[in-house]
Amino acid sequence: MFDSIRASFASFFGSDEGVVLAMAPGRVNLIGEYTDFNAGFVLPMTVDRGVYVAIRPRTDQRVCVASVRYHEHIEYELDQVPKVVPGHWSCYVLGVVEELRKLNLVASGFEAVIDGDLNLGAGLSSSAALETATALALKAVFGFEMNRIDVATLCQRVEHHYAHVMCGIMDQFASGLGQSDHALLLDCRSLSHVSIPMQLGDYRVVIISSEVKRALASSAYNERRQQCEEGVALFQQHEASVRALRDVTQDLFDEHGAKLSPTVRQRCQHVISENQRTLDASAALLASDFEHFGALMTASHRSLKDDFEVSCDELDYLVELALGTEGVLGSRMTGAGFGGCTVTLVHKTGLSDLRAKLKAYEARFSLTPEMFVLDGNLEAGVVTDY
Numbered sequence: 001m002f003d004s005i006r007a008s009f010a011s012f013f014g015s016d017e018g019v020v021l022a023m024a025p026g027r028v029n030l031i032g033e034y035t036d037f038n039a040g041f042v043l044p045m046t047v048d049r050g051v052y053v054a055i056r057p058r059t060d061q062r063v064c065v066a067s068v069r070y071h072e073h074i075e076y077e078l079d080q081v082p083k084v085v086p087g088h089w090s091c092y093v094l095g096v097v098e099e100l101r102k103l104n105l106v107a108s109g110f111e112a113v114i115d116g117d118l119n120l121g122a123g124l125s126s127s128a129a130l131e132t133a134t135a136l137a138l139k140a141v142f143g144f145e146m147n148r149i150d151v152a153t154l155c156q157r158v159e160h161h162y163a164h165v166m167c168g169i170m171d172q173f174a175s176g177l178g179q180s181d182h183a184l185l186l187d188c189r190s191l192s193h194v195s196i197p198m199q200l201g202d203y204r205v206v207i208i209s210s211e212v213k214r215a216l217a218s219s220a221y222n223e224r225r226q227q228c229e230e231g232v233a234l235f236q237q238h239e240a241s242v243r244a245l246r247d248v249t250q251d252l253f254d255e256h257g258a259k260l261s262p263t264v265r266q267r268c269q270h271v272i273s274e275n276q277r278t279l280d281a282s283a284a285l286l287a288s289d290f291e292h293f294g295a296l297m298t299a300s301h302r303s304l305k306d307d308f309e310v311s312c313d314e315l316d317y318l319v320e321l322a323l324g325t326e327g328v329l330g331s332r333m334t335g336a337g338f339g340g341c342t343v344t345l346v347h348k349t350g351l352s353d354l355r356a357k358l359k360a361y362e363a364r365f366s367l368t369p370e371m372f373v374l375d376g377n378l379e380a381g382v383v384t385d386y
């Protein structure tokens, strides 16, 4: 990757002299699904692939950015931002440049090349990786101070205002603050966070892409948000300190949950139990109790399927295939659901079996799933050893 992006930079801009390279990885959420907008906990980790930005400052105000993947480039004067096209690769880059420029942190124009080995649109949050890598690249060449939490919230703003995706903070946070050989327990209310060592030994984290595009996701997402708010309104009447479902204990739920409509009750039950599972899973990881960790992952899936109802046949089938494989400790859908990926914890001796089982998925759904076995995980930063 390093050599090829340097070569791309040289071919776009004449030479690669003085180039700085920044990288930010994608992420997978191990557990803690739909807890983020309920002010709860999530437990993502970075993956072993990322987005790279090679950059060099210019002496004038010209900005030139090229994407290797799309064979396209954009060019403009720093203070004359071109029209932003939400979802186009350039919107993420422009967005980061603009947000930093508004803070007077971009001192001049620059040249940059973007490339990466992270899959796009596969649920690994390549958009957050692109935003984060761009911000870290600009930070490196212009030498300003900005802590990683501020980088993450800036990148989240970019996702909201330039890509028009109203995401929570997890993706940008995980990409920018996730450490190698650790998962990241994040409190989505306070943004306090703990890196949890992952000494997996002979176990592996496997991501399997269902190849189902998440068609239903946005309307269902809004509906779930509203249902969670309905739950909060009820519990608030009984306990004034409740501001989000994160504040509702299982006891409070058991006492008053029956007053909710059956659907809203189920939604709340998922969030409340998922929050606890995420904390329990962090403790299990810390204790290297992988059996328990895996059981919590599987319980999370059941809850997302039955109570929160954001899974789909394809994801359920992938989870069942995994759970029927020797050496698998747990498996669940990850991300917003209705498609996207599953994440599985498996002993390395079960990997080939698991891969072979995917044939059954192909036969049943006429979709070819992609399986990624994480080989460690990366952390964002300026790449120096290249």
Ligand code: ADP
Pocket (backbone or CB within 6 Å): 051, 052, 067, 068, 069, 070, 087, 088, 089, 090, 092, 114, 115, 116, 117, 119, 120, 121, 122, 123, 124, 125, 126, 127, 128, 130
């Ligand atoms: P996800 O974040 O789940 O991968 P998104 O649709 O949010 O999916 O973001 C994918 C978009 O991010 C791509 O369509 C592209 O515009 C941009 N992107 C991600 N990685 C790269 C890359 N290496 N080069 C150019 N654009 C990228």
Ligand code: MG
Pocket (backbone or CB within 6 Å): 125, 126, 127, 128
């Ligand atoms: Mg994204």
